[in-house]
Amino acid sequence: MSKDTVLVVEDDQLLREVIEDLLNIHQIKVKTVGDSSEANDWLEEYIPDLIICDLFLPTVSGIQWLNSVSEDLVVNNSSIILLSADHVRTQEMLVGSPIQSLVKHQLEKPFKNDELVQLIRFFRSNS
Amino acid sequence: MNELHPLLATLVEEFLNERHTVRDATSVPLDVTKIELSQNTKHLLLQVNAHLTYDHFVSSVLEHELRTPLAGIVSTVQLLQTQLEAHEDELPDTLQNWCDRLEKLSARMEFLLENMKQLHKNDYSSQSVGRQTRKLTNWFINERKILAELIKSSQILDLEFQMLDESFEYTTDYHLLSIILGTLVENASKYSPDNARIDIFLEQSQEILRVKVIDNGVGLGGNSSKNLIKAFQPGQEVEHIEGSGLGLSIAHAAAQRIQAQLLLYDNENVAGTTAELILSNNGICQKTLF
Numbered sequence: 001m002s003k004d005t006v007l008v009v010e011d012d013q014l015l016r017e018v019i020e021d022l023l024n025i026h027q028i029k030v031k032t033v034g035d036s037s038e039a040n041d042w043l044e045e046y047i048p049d050l051i052i053c054d055l056f057l058p059t060v061s062g063i064q065w066l067n068s069v070s071e072d073l074v075v076n077n078s079s080i081i082l083l084s085a086d087h088v089r090t091q092e093m094l095v096g097s098p099i100q101s102l103v104k105h106q107l108e109k110p111f112k113n114d115e116l117v118q119l120i121r122f123f124r125s126n127s
Numbered sequence: 128m129n130e131l132h133p134l135l136a137t138l139v140e141e142f143l144n145e146r147h148t149v150r151d152a153t154s155v156p157l158d159v160t161k162i163e164l165s166q167n168t169k170h171l172l173l174q175v176n177a178h179l180t181y182d183h184f185v186s187s188v189l190e191h192e193l194r195t196p197l198a199g200i201v202s203t204v205q206l207l208q209t210q211l212e213a214h215e216d217e218l219p220d221t222l223q224n225w226c227d228r229l230e231k232l233s234a235r236m237e238f239l240l241e242n243m244k245q246l247h248k249n250d251y252s253s254q255s256v257g258r259q260t261r262k263l264t265n266w267f268i269n270e271r272k273i274l275a276e277l278i279k280s281s282q283i284l285d286l287e288f289q290m291l292d293e294s295f296e297y298t299t300d301y302h303l304l305s306i307i308l309g310t311l312v313e314n315a316s317k318y319s320p321d322n323a324r325i326d327i328f329l330e331q332s333q334e335i336l337r338v339k340v341i342d343n344g345v346g347l348g349g350n351s352s353k354n355l356i357k358a359f360q361p362g363q364e365v366e367h368i369e370g371s372g373l374g375l376s377i378a379h380a381a382a383q384r385i386q387a388q389l390l391l392y393d394n395e396n397v398a399g400t401t402a403e404l405i406l407s408n409n410g411i412c413q414k415t416l417f
Contacts, residue, residue, distance in 0.1 A: 015199040021206060056191070059390065061383050085194055085244070110198035110237055113205040 003076075005029040006120055007048040009039045009065070010083065011057050019052075019116070026117050028124075034058075036065035043069055047076040050124050052107075052116075054083045055090065063093050070098035079123040082106045131178040138171045180302055185373065187247040188380045190240065192373075197236055204229045260298040263336070264288055267329055270305060274327070277309060278316035282323050289330045297336070299406070303381040307389070310378040311340040311402045318400070319344035336406040343399035347391060378402075 006023065008030060010016045016032040023030040031048075033039045035058050051073070055062040062082060066073070073080070080099060084090040084106045094100045104123050107116065164172070207226050211218060267286060275284045308327075315325045319342045328339040375391075382389040388405040 012195045012199065015195055015202075018199050018202045018206070022202060025206070025209075054195075056380075056383065058379075059388055061386075064386075085191055109194040110201035110233075110240075113202050113209075 002029070003046055003049050004124060005031050005046070005048055006124070007039065007042060007051045008032040009034075009036070009051065009053040009057065009062065011035055011054060022113050022116065023120070028117070028120055036060055036068075039065065040069065043072060047072050048078060049076070050079045050081070050120060052081045052083065052120075055085075063090075063097060063099070066099045066102075067097055070102075073099060073102055078102060079104045081119055081123065083109055083111075085109060131175065131182065134171060134175050134178065138168065138175060141165070141168045141171060177302075177305075181306060183247070184303075184306060184381070185377055186243070188377050189373065190243040190247060191380065192376060193240055193243075197233070197240060200229075201233045201237065204233050258298065258300045260296050261301065263295050263297045263329065264290060264293055266301065267327070270308060271327070273305070274308060274312045277313045278325060279321060281321040282316055282319065282325060284312065285324060285326045287326065287328050289328065291331045291333070295331060297406070299385050303385050307378045307381045307387075307404060308338070308340070310374050310381075311404070314374055315340050315342035315344065315400070315402070318342065338404040338406065340402045340404075341394065341399065343394070343397060346393045346398055346400050 006028060008016065008019050010019065010032065011034050013034065016034065020030055020032050031042060033042060037059075051066075053062040053066060057065060060068075066080060080103045082090060082103055082105070085108055087106050087108075090106055094103060105119055107119065204226065208230065211223055211226055215223075267288070271284065271286045278284055312325060312327070316323075319325065323343055326339070326341040328337070328341070330337040330339070375389075379389050382404060386407055390403045390405070392401055392403070393399070394401055
């Protein structure tokens, strides 16, 4: 694994598989995990340049988890794409959060495959 | 928990009786703004309001839960389309037709979901009406009466406090806290035998508040708590117990909205499950989720 591997944190196994297939087809390196503790294990090995994270994870919310690892993400200047259903409320939650400036985009489920791929390419090249 | 229709029927009856009484007492036309409601009518109105709030919340959770599988379907159909286009000459037309049909169906589902979202647009903002500051032990003592109605008549519901400060006041959305506890107690009752005891513990330490709902029922078995809180995923070996498959998912959604954590684990050395809700002790920064 390397920094240019996209880390996807999504608790739904089937959607994880779909995202993995999609990114493999587009030759984008990807690591998918199902919850925050699994994601923490991977962060010990490498801090990715781009994280795609669902807001609704088991045990803690996506933002709670991202806040808990914000120090490493800020140092690395990682970009974050949040999978969220409500932009306004997500913005409310991000106010004052240490990861506020790292969240580059909120993508609503269901999303277009092309949009996700374009976003990943854009934010990886700008990180 | 859905008893809205009988409640509404009783409420209408109450209103008709009251109106009848007022008309008997006076011969002047009825001024609806001056009707004083009886205690019973007020109680029924509060119950109806609680059920409407609950139903609306469940509907918003359902809408949210549908987004993930639909995202999987939409993305898979798009992947299929791309593959079919790449092998257009080799594959029969029927495959392309079926894929087009799937695409139209998933687009229609997306449209329906967006309409559902509009229905919930103004619900449960960070300024939720249920957010109040209350003395926590008093709230639990009152809530226990409501919770006792959710368990089997032969079962016992016990409430115990281990508080550093018995008069501790806590700010949260009490509607949502009530939904969480109701779901956990209902679940504990459903998966426990008759005559079983269900314990609710409220514990306060310097850092956190914990609410534990402990039963001596079937336990988690081979199920992980992560799977159980996902919608429509009933546990193994409990197929004989009826349920919507949404219960713990609703509790989990409500917990995340009040910045709480919900954990499920087997009891040590004895049968049964503990559902633990971890609340922040300081009551700050409790913004809502989706």
